[in-house]
Amino acid sequence: MSGWRKDSYLRYCSPTPKILLFGVVLLILAGLVKLIELFALSITKQLRFDVVVDFSNILSLVISLSAFVFLLAILERILRGNKRNIMYIVRKRLCASCYGNPLRLREGEIEPLVIVSRTDKGYKITVDCISANFDDVSSLEMVISGCMRNKYGNYAVVAKEEDIAGRFVDYYIEDVVSNYNKQSVYKALSDVPSYLTKVFIRKDVYIDYARVLNSSAIVAGRSRSGKTTAIISVFLLPILKQGRDDYGSTVVIVDPKSAELSLCPHVLSPAPDGSVEHILEAIRDFNLLRVERQKIINDFCRSEGKAVKWFDIGMKPCILFLDEFVSIQDMFPKKASKEKPDYSLVDFQGLLRQIATQGASAGCFLILSTAEASVGTGGLETAVNNACGIRVLFKPSLEEARYLWSSEALEVMRERQYSAGDAWFSADDGINNSVRFVKFPRLEFGEYVALADLLSMYYNDADAHSAECEANERCAVSASDDEKTA
Ligand SMILES: Nc1ncnc2c1ncn2[C@@H]1O[C@H](COP(=O)(O)OP(=O)(O)O)[C@@H](O)[C@H]1O
């Protein structure tokens, strides 16, 4: 590390212009040699000296040397790897004073160290600068995104990690333009990927239930932003496709608005008189099942003498999905009556709290969808909110996002024009911890038909495989019907 110098543009450039400059100097030198030769010739002629003036050897040497240097510059440019390229771009932006000196360095202070390494989706740029104020080092996301040009023009900072000890900051850059357009398209139910612990949002973006710390999910976004479709395509269809396990696994879906979902069998909606008592019963059963499964897992742990996870003993995930969560809350009596002491909002919230905080170890997961992102802080109990390690916001705005994530987590996020299915999301599974943009899958088959078929087979048919085949067939038929009508 050396001292920073003001107005020293070339010093912070990549080697190419420096080598080129050296080549130019050599060419000038060749010109000078030629001039000296001509000058010497004319003098010897005038003075009638009998000496041979011939600098052609030196001249050809200098010219070939400069040609070699130019070739070297070109080779250096062509063969320079992406990591070094990016390093020079960022270093120049941070150090060359004509770019504004974002680290506010002063003459002679230690220059920043810029190290670039590859990640699986892009690059990590580590900026370490002892001389600069750490706040300046840690607010370079706009500067770095802005200086990416040419081949890297589509790259921008998507995440940032500060060293805990406050020594350096890692900026993660990715090709956001090609990422922006990536989306899984499922033409038929058979295209929907289904794995025991992983749910896929995109081919290369998944949430691993085996690794998520707080595995309840909160899915927010205004009306018709794609919440229900996303939950169907990413969570419900894949989990239903697996069929039930031998421990009474269950998928409970609640549609308080009696909308499209409620047309599917086994989906719970308020009774015509507005009562939601049966919904509370179903949630209570879900919680009892959770307790039972936990007991079974604990017994396994005891007999094996080591920690056993739900997926180790053949359990499949159980889901409690509450669509439009705020509407459900409103339907419960605020106070229990004497005849029905267990039927109240408090009971409902108590059950949710238990399921959200203790369900993960038994493979029982809560998914809440809500049109108001503010539920993330106000409408949801702190315990439930904290248990929601999976957070999704459809057609996001920064204002709504602030209810779901800390402002530091949102520093790198920029608002854009979004369509249905576009979301910001995070999960505390060690892979998706930082908030990022993702498009949820687009379905080209009737998702409600598929859901209805899978649900009825999930609950009636022991053979999940044949259930899936049958559902596939029906969806294929309904898709071709759609095509005909289109
Ligand atoms: N991932 C997606 N890609 C493309 N269009 C989508 C996607 N998700 C939803 N849509 C469209 O948006 C509409 C509303 O979606 P829906 O899931 O019902 O929204 P919400 O539950 O938020 O009200 C759907 O009918 C569909 O046409």
Ligand SMILES: [Mg+2]
């Ligand atoms: Mg909906």
